[in-house]
Amino acid sequence: MRRNRMRLTGAIALGAAVALGAAACGSGDSGGGKDLTIAYIGVQTGDNSPELGINISNGVKLAIDQYNATNPKKKVKFKIYDTKGDPAVAPGQVQKAIDDDVTAVVGPVFSGESKATVPSLEEAEIPNISPSATSTALGKNGWKFWHRLISNDxxxxxxxxxxxxxxxxxxxxxxxxxxxxxxxxxxxxxxxxxxxxxxxxxxxxxxxxxxxxxxxxxxxxxxxxxxxxxxxxxxxxxxxxxxxxxxxxxxxxxxxxxxxxxxxxxxxxxxxxxxxxxxxACQSINPTAENPAVAKFINDYKAAFHKDQGTYSAEGYDATNAILAAFKAGKTTTKDVNDYLKTVNFQGVSKPVKFEANGEIQVKTxxxxxxxxxxxxxxxxxxxxxxx
Structure with missing residues (x-):
């Protein structure tokens, strides 16, 4: 179900015209006038391991900032939705992201909040990549817009x-x-x-x-x-x-x-x-010399945030770059971005980024x-x- 659903509150003709206008700039159109927004949805504050979430959102921000610095035709906006790592808080934050008409999501971060909220992202047809939610059951729901960059439990x-x-x-x-x-x-x-x-x-x-x-x-x-x-x-x-x-x-x-x-x-x-x-299922805390991009990522992260990258920073960065690759390829609607993610295949700083048909990451090390x-x-x- 598309997320730009209109309530016909006025005259029928006027309501139809409004709905048509909404459809012209909604998730299924060419994206000509639509903002490109990547949302981070996950913990930032509270008692539920906020540092893990901050690691990820920093990785997301770094990737977007680097992309925008290349002066693309359309710059990408970044929004943060703090779930506090709480499955009871997460649905409200996800709904805010849906209402804000975001193009793609990095997150949710934890398994419990993923279970509670991915169905809403699925209904809204918003592609989402979790860098860290590992519950095996998540991959068995038949979701079409869900992906994760980490091996399951x-x-x-x-x-x-x-x-x-x-x-x-x-x-x-x-x-x-x-x-x-x-x-x-x-x-x-x-x-x-x-x-x-x-x-x-x-x-x-x-x-x-x-x-x-x-x-x-x-x-x-x-x-x-x-x-x-x-x-x-x-x-x-x-x-x-x-x-x-x-x-x-x-x-x-x-x-x-x-x-x-x-x-x-x-x-x-x-x-x-x-x-x-x-x-x-991550290794970038102590990277090998096999991938020079890893060292560059770590240096760039420290320069940007004045601290070392941490657990899942690299996964957040790679997830974002998968979405940005879709934008570079001219995919600007949620459906087109999602279709592109089904074919994405590149060497990230955390691991090779390639998703299986059910959204699981291919590499399981x-x-x-x-x-x-x-x-x-x-x-x-x-x-x-x-x-x-």
Missing amino acids: DAQGQVDGDFIVKTLGAKKVFVIDDNQEYSVGLADKVFSAVQAQGVTPQRDKIDPKATDYSSTVNKVKAFKPDAIFFGGYYNGGDKLLKQLRDGQVTAKFVSDDGALDQKLIDGAGTKQAEGALVSC IYMFQVVDGKLKFLGDAAKVKPE
């Missing part, structure tokens, strides 16, 4: 489970999640992956807004695991890691892309976080990072590396 959870059992050699595994859409799905996959390899895991949940995790810590201590997997974000994961280590739990601590941030270390404490392992001397160190392909 099944891919990451399977690799994490294999890593815990095969690489770390864990015989006993304790799986914990923070009871959010993304976290539960990933933890479920890790649980089943280690279970399939003959390990009988234990399971518990935490509230990321709580401050005392002694109940969970005591369960872990009683079980005496070799490894702990935490499905969740750095806010919550930091407190859990600190309390586990302060409680003399020395089991290997493994987490996911939601925890891949310096704030995990800052919150847990350098000593308590040392040796923690974090997986991600999962990478591993480890906290070494108070910093996140890139180890490489999780299927091949050995932790320090």
Whole structure:
């Protein structure tokens, strides 16, 4: 259903004329007089890992600023819609973006808000690319305007489970999640992956807004695991890691892309976080020399925002450049942009950018990072590396 739906409130002839005028500048026309607007929809403030969202929106802004600096025939506008990472807040922000007639969306950022809002973007026929929402279920909805630039939880959870059992050699595994859409799905996959390899895991949940995790810590201590997997974000994961280590739990601590941030270390404490392992379908925190564009991106990002790029900055940048490629090719309506995204194929700074028919990214590699001397160190392909 097109988003420029008119209510005929006056005389029938006048209403028809208004509707015809709206159609002339709507999402299905040639785009001659229509603004080109890329929206970022995701967390910017609040308690739900705002730093991850800021990383992404900065990547989006950088790509748009670089594009506009080339003096194209029509410059691209950028709008931010802050969901606070809350599935209850996100629908209102998405509706604002729809009402503002944006051309394309980078986001939503988290899985829960994606589940709550992508149906509205689908109905409005607005192409959207999530740089970070990993819930496997998102790719099974038959959505036509949805894409994501990151592997799903099944891919990451399977690799994490294999890593815990095969690489770390864990015989006993304790799986914990923070009871959010993304976290539960990933933890479920890790649980089943280690279970399939003959390990009988234990399971518990935490509230990321709580401050005392002694109940969970005591369960872990009683079980005496070799490894702990935490499905969740750095806010919550930091407190859990600190309390586990302060409680003399020395089991290997493994987490996911939601925890891949310096704030995990800052919150847990350098000593308590040392040796923690974090997986991600991203690698640009510590880029290789194989792609000179990566080094340029990192330098440009730091020059623009006076800080280092972080988790998903590169994915936000690549998602935006996929949309900008459509604009460069003369695709200016939402439908034409979406059709172009089905064929896009280029080497991004985060990974090769090519989408499968259902909107999933084609590349599925999962990478591993480890906290070494108070910093996140890139180890490489999780299927091949050995932790320090």
